Amino acid sequence: MKLRTMITGAILTLSLLAASATTAFAAVPRGRLEKVSDSAITGWAYNKDLPNSPIDCTVAVFNKATGEEVFRQRVTAGEYREKLESQGKGNGCHGFTIPMDWSSLPDGEYRVEGYVGDSDFANTMNHTKGDPQAQAQAQKTAGNQNLIPLGVFKTTGYCPCRACSEGWGRHTCTGAIAAASHTVAVDPKVIPFGSKLMINGVVYTAEDRGGGVRGNHIDIFFNTHGETLQHGTQNAEVYLIPSQA
Incomplete structure (x- = not known):
């Protein structure tokens, strides 16, 4: 009876260690912005532990002059990208496209960021709307x-x-x-x-x-x-x- 209890305890301990190891070495989801245009923001997000499953990510836009967040949208990265498949990222269905209406924002320079899970995207991108120099001059004039x-x-x-x-x-x-x-x-x-x-x-x-x-x-x-x-x-x-x- 004592031997059986010891064996059961050892098996339980090994199971817990295996679970901990799996958690410790779980893949960190990754993402990257591809392009920011006058009409859309594109990129991809991928988790190698789920190579053929789309995952959610978030894209945010900030006014570089004020630091204010002016746009945020959560999106499922499930669009096919031949390049992603050729790079070994599962079935390649990990891209996303977010329509972007810049007309509602004032002229200026904007920074685009992305997030997947608790991680930032590997890059950020900038976008210029209208004449940022004129906008900066207007802000300077107001400040004076x-x-x-x-x-x-x-x-x-x-x-x-x-x-x-x-x-x-x-x-x-x-x-x-x-x-x-x-x-x-x-x-x-x-x-x-x-x-x-x-x-x-x-x-x-x-x-x-x-x-x-x-x-x-x-x-x-x-x-x-x-x-x-x-x-x-x-x-x-x-x-x-x-x-x-």
Whole structure:
């Protein structure tokens, strides 16, 4: 009986060690960006422990001037790439394509990053929209003006989804089309429509209002609902940029 117990214990110990070794040497998923164009972002993600299975990854875009994340999307990498198959990456079905609408973003330079599991992609890529020098000059001009402090405001976020915009999408009450890093909703009794505001170094235009925006409260427009949740509720110093005479 004692011998049987010892054998059982030894088998259990070996099983645990084998499981630990398997976990310790599990492959780390890898990914890489291939191309960033005016209409799409492409790349691949692959786990050699699952050579013929597509895996999920995430792509994010950041404004290089402000550091603000302006876009994030999760995607399943399951498109066929002949090059990946020839490189020995399973059946080659590990590519992805994310349609990208840069028109909703202001001119400037952007950094694109990717993530798979807990790992970063092997590379990042840059994309230039419009004339970044003109955008940089505009930001510099705004920074050199005599900003008027309006005090600390509560800031929240909203996006084009029905839950946030109540069916209005990107259409604002002033007739403008809302854009990320540009549009904010305000209480017009506190901040007149058309006012240029600087919040955390970003210049916004007051061109919308919301049912819950009252007093010292500003609602910042984002492209996705995930970004609004990430922003949450914050407090920030708000400055008015005087209009040019």
